Amino acid sequence: MTSTDKNANQAKKRTIDLLAGGCAGLFEALCCHPLDTIKVRMQLYKKSSYPGVKPPGLVKTGVNIFKDEGFLALYKGLGAVCLGIVPKMAIRFSSFEFYRSLMPKKDSGHVSGLATFFSGVLAGVTEACAVVNPMEVVKIRLQAQHNALKHGGSVASTTGAVPKYRNAIQAGYTIVKEEGFKTLYRGVALTAGRQAINQGANFTTYTYLKGKLQHSQNRDHLPTYQTAIIGFISGAIGPFCNNPLDTIKTRLQKETGIFKESNFSRGMRIGRALFKESGVSAFYKGIIPRVARVASGQCIVFPVYEFFKVQMYDFAGLERPKRLKA
Numbered sequence: 265m266t267s268t269d270k271n272a273n274q275a276k277k278r279t280i281d282l283l284a285g286g287c288a289g290l291f292e293a294l295c296c297h298p299l300d301t302i303k304v305r306m307q308l309y310k311k312s313s314y315p316g317v318k319p320p321g322l323v324k325t326g327v328n329i330f331k332d333e334g335f336l337a338l339y340k341g342l343g344a345v346c347l348g349i350v351p352k353m354a355i356r357f358s359s360f361e362f363y364r365s366l367m368p369k370k371d372s373g374h375v376s377g378l379a380t381f382f383s384g385v386l387a388g389v390t391e392a393c394a395v396v397n398p399m400e401v402v403k404i405r406l407q408a409q410h411n412a413l414k415h416g417g418s419v420a421s422t423t424g425a426v427p428k429y430r431n432a433i434q435a436g437y438t439i440v441k442e443e444g445f446k447t448l449y450r451g452v453a454l455t456a457g458r459q460a461i462n463q464g465a466n467f468t469t470y471t472y473l474k475g476k477l478q479h480s481q482n483r484d485h486l487p488t489y490q491t492a493i494i495g496f497i498s499g500a501i502g503p504f505c506n507n508p509l510d511t512i513k514t515r516l517q518k519e520t521g522i523f524k525e526s527n528f529s530r531g532m533r534i535g536r537a538l539f540k541e542s543g544v545s546a547f548y549k550g551i552i553p554r555v556a557r558v559a560s561g562q563c564i565v566f567p568v569y570e571f572f573k574v575q576m577y578d579f580a581g582l583e584r585p586k587r588l589k590a
Contacts, residue, residue: 273582280576281358288569289353292561293345298338299557300345302326304407306550307514310541322552341403343432348399352391357569360387360467381468388463392456398448400455401517402436405429408518443521451527454513461509462502462558469498470566475588484587485574491567499562503555508547510554511538 302325309319320328329337363386367379375383406429429435439447473494477486503510515534516527523530538546577584 276580276582278358278362280573280580280582281361282354284569284572284576285353285355285357286350287572288357288565289349290346291568292353292564293342293349295564296557296561297342297345298326299553299560300403301329301338301340301407303550303553303557304404304514305329306553307511308408308518309549319549322556325553340409341406341432344399344402344406344435347432348395352395352399353565353569355394356387356391356463359390360384360463363387377468377472380471381464384464384467385460387467388459388461389456391463392459393452396459397450397452397455398436400513401439401448401450402429402432404514404517405435405439405520406432450519451513451516451531453527454509454516454531458506458509458513461506465502465505466498466562469501470494470562471588473497478587484584485570488567488571491570492563495566496559496563498566500555500559503551503558507551507554508535511547511549 302322305325306319306322309325326338360383363383364375364380367383368375409427409429429438436448474486474491477490477494478484512531512534515538516530519530525533535547574584
């Protein structure tokens with residue numbers, strides 16, 4: 265095979281990583297978004313607004329949203345997610361594969377667990393800066409809007425209880441117009457840290473378990489149920505490590521207006537307020553729906569990604585990926 269053919273095949277593989285990742289992200293969003301809405305509402309819940317009332321759990325929060333706002337309220341912010349999920353997952357998988365391709369050992373071609381972890385970390389930072397943070401600012405404003413209207417918050421329209429943000433595109437335009445473009449990158453350091461930890465743990469665990477199963481069964485491609493199981497396991501690890509960052513980030517991105525203080529100062533202020541509110545447990549608000557959301561999401565993402573990747577390799581006339589090296 266000539267160098268031109270190798271370059272052409274490499275370009276095809278990068279394109280397939282982008283497309284397969286985008287398809288996987290779309291499937292994940294459609295299936296798992298209600299859990300994300302519940303998670304955001306739990307993180308935004310403040311004891312001071314409901315003195316003497318025990319914070320509602322996962323099921324009660326979901327039931328309250330359904331009763332007060334209807335079933336479609338569980339999908340608030342889905343437009344922002346769908347606009348961002350395809351490029352997010354495309355960037356996640358393609359950047360991970362790219363970074364990982366730079367790190368094999370020269371003698372054996374094997375990529376170590378540490379190299380896989382750093383590839384995941386870099387992929388997480390890349391997706392956070394490119395797509396995730398702007399998408400989440402818009403999504404959180406849409407998801408938090410009902411509470412702001414109900415309690416007379418700053419998101420309420422000046423003409424009464426009329427939603428200020430009607431859809432993802434209009435919300436993004438309004439945020440940029442009123443607060444500036446940089447508002448879409450509010451909390452980006454926290455988002456990048458969260459995504460880095462998440463994807464580092466996610467890809468390292470998935471790659472390790474996938475390699476073990478491939479070699480124990482002497483096969484290049486695992487059944488869908490197996491990729492779903494190891495996807496669920498790998499997805500459950502990250503949230504336990506980075507939920508404090510995610511909770512602070514959610515509070516920070518929900519705040520409206522133009523602030524003179526830096527994101528770091530605001531993050532520290534929000535962190536102190538959270539700790540004062542209910543101690544360490546405040547940083548793990550929404551952990552159950554978040555673990556359920558992320559783990560179930562990865563349970564969908566990896567099988568869909570692997571399926572479309574194999575199908576596209578066949579369509580493009582490329583040799584299917586071989587098993588991971590032990």
